[in-house]
Amino acid sequence: MYEDLIITTPDEHIYSEHTYDTVDVRNESSSNSLKIPVKRKTKRRVIMLLVVIVIVALTTVFTALLIIKEKMSNTNDTTYDQQTTSPFPRGITKTQINDTDKSGVNCKTGWITSSGLRSCYLFSNDDDATDWNGAQSECLKLGGSLTDVETNMELNFLNYQVLIRFGHDYWIGGTDNGTEDRFRWEPSEQPFNVTYWGPGEPNNLGNIEHCVDYRQLKWNDAPCDIKVKYICEIKV
Numbered sequence: 001m002y003e004d005l006i007i008t009t010p011d012e013h014i015y016s017e018h019t020y021d022t023v024d025v026r027n028e029s030s031s032n033s034l035k036i037p038v039k040r041k042t043k044r045r046v047i048m049l050l051v052v053i054v055i056v057a058l059t060t061v062f063t064a065l066l067i068i069k070e071k072m073s074n075t076n077d078t079t080y081d082q083q084t085t086s087p088f089p090r091g092i093t094k095t096q097i098n099d100t101d102k103s104g105v106n107c108k109t110g111w112i113t114s115s116g117l118r119s120c121y122l123f124s125n126d127d128d129a130t131d132w133n134g135a136q137s138e139c140l141k142l143g144g145s146l147t148d149v150e151t152n153m154e155l156n157f158l159n160y161q162v163l164i165r166f167g168h169d170y171w172i173g174g175t176d177n178g179t180e181d182r183f184r185w186e187p188s189e190q191p192f193n194v195t196y197w198g199p200g201e202p203n204n205l206g207n208i209e210h211c212v213d214y215r216q217l218k219w220n221d222a223p224c225d226i227k228v229k230y231i232c233e234i235k236v
C-alpha cells in the first residue's frame with residue numbers, strides 16, 4: 001500500500017516530473033505532523049486523458065457509421081439521373097389497380113395478364129438485365145416485343161406489377177432514338193397515346209437518353225446501353 005507513497009522529511013528533496021499531493025500523518029505520541037506527497041494528480045490526469053480518448057474514438061466511429069448509412073441509403077444501382085417517387089402512382093390507389101389471374105386469356109407459364117387485357121406479359125429476372133436492344137431481342141425471340149402501353153387499363157396493370165417489384169427498373173418499348181423527343185413504341189412505331197413520365201422527364205440528360213425505362217412507377221428516358229430488367233408483351 002506504500003508503493004504510491006513517497007515520504008519526505010523536511011531535510012530531504014525528491015525530484016520528479018510529477019506533482020504530488022500531501023497527506024498529513026500524525027503520530028499519536030507527538031503533536032507534529034508529517035507531510036506525505038501522493039501521485040494522485042498524475043493518475044487522475046491519465047485517467048481523464050484515457051476517458052477523453054475513448055469518447056473521441058466512439059464519437060468518430062459513430063459519426064462514420066452515420067455517414068456510411070446515409071450514403072448507402074442514397075445509392076442506387078444506376079448512375080443516371082435520379083427521381084423521387086411515391087409508393088403509388090398519382091391518382092391511383094391499390095384498390096383501383098387490376099389484379100392478375102382474372103382474365104380469360106391463357107398465358108404461357110411465367111407470363112401474366114389481367115381482366116380486360118388482351119396481352120400476356122413477362123417480367124424478366126435479375127439475371128436477365130441487359131441494354132434496351134438486348135431486351136428487345138430477347139422479347140422478339142420469345143414471340144413478343146418490349147411492352148408498349150396503349151391504354152390506361154394497361155398502364156394501371158403495369159403500375160401494379162412494377163409496384164410489387166418496387167426498386168427495380170424495367171425497359172419498355174418506348175424510344176426516341178433517331179428523332180429527339182418524338183417517342184414511339186418499337187417495333188410498331190406507334191406514337192405514345194398514354195404517358196406516365198416522372199417529374200421532369202423525359203429530360204434527355206447529357207443528350208444520351210433515348211430509351212424508356214419503367215423506373216419505380218414512373219417512366220424515365222435513360223441511356224439505352226444501361227443494363228436493367230425488361231417487360232415483354234405478347235398480344236393474343
Ligand SMILES: [Ca+2]
Pocket residue numbers: 119147148149150154233
Ligand atoms: Ca401493350
Ligand SMILES: [Ca+2]
Pocket residue numbers: 081201202203204205209220221222
Ligand atoms: Ca431521364
